[in-house]
Amino acid sequence: QVQLVESGGGLVQAGGSLRLSCLVSGRTRDTKAVGWFRQAPGKERQFVAAISWRASNTYYADSVKGRFTISRDNVKNMGYLQMNSLKPEDTAVYYCAASSRVYLPTNQDGYNSWGQGTQVTVSS
Numbered sequence: 001q002v003q004l005v006e007s008g009g010g011l012v013q014a015g016g017s018l019r020l021s022c023l024v025s026g027r028t029r030d031t032k033a034v035g036w037f038r039q040a041p042g043k044e045r046q047f048v049a050a051i052s053w054r055a056s057n058t059y060y061a062d063s064v065k066g067r068f069t070i071s072r073d074n075v076k077n078m079g080y081l082q083m084n085s086l087k088p089e090d091t092a093v094y095y096c097a098a099s100s101r102v103y104l105p106t107n108q109d110g111y112n113s114w115g116q117g118t119q120v121t122v123s124s
């Protein structure tokens with residue numbers, strides 16, 4: 001079992017930046033990828049970005065490409081999502097998730113464990 005805890009959310013003005021962190025604990029040796037998803041009120045949870053846990057492969061949703069950067073430190077068991085040039089439409093609860101799949105899943109079904117989420121609010 002893998003546990004994940006997100007932190008770093010908050011309120012920021014449009015154009016600003018935030019860095020989300022995700023602590024991965026438990027059976028981390030089963031983790032092959034870490035992903036970030038977000039869910040805005042009244043909307044479905046959507047994929048944001050994913051990274052291989054022990055390689056440098058990354059994948060981004062088109063809506064965040066060029067603005068967000070996913071990274072990880074598997075020595076510290078931490079995942080990160082650097083978010084720059086934030087827009088009001090980025091407002092959502094952001095979740096990190098761990099996957100035992102060897103590829104980079106972009107849908108929720110590809111992930112085994114989820115954090116509780118952290119709120120990001122971008123004001124205009």
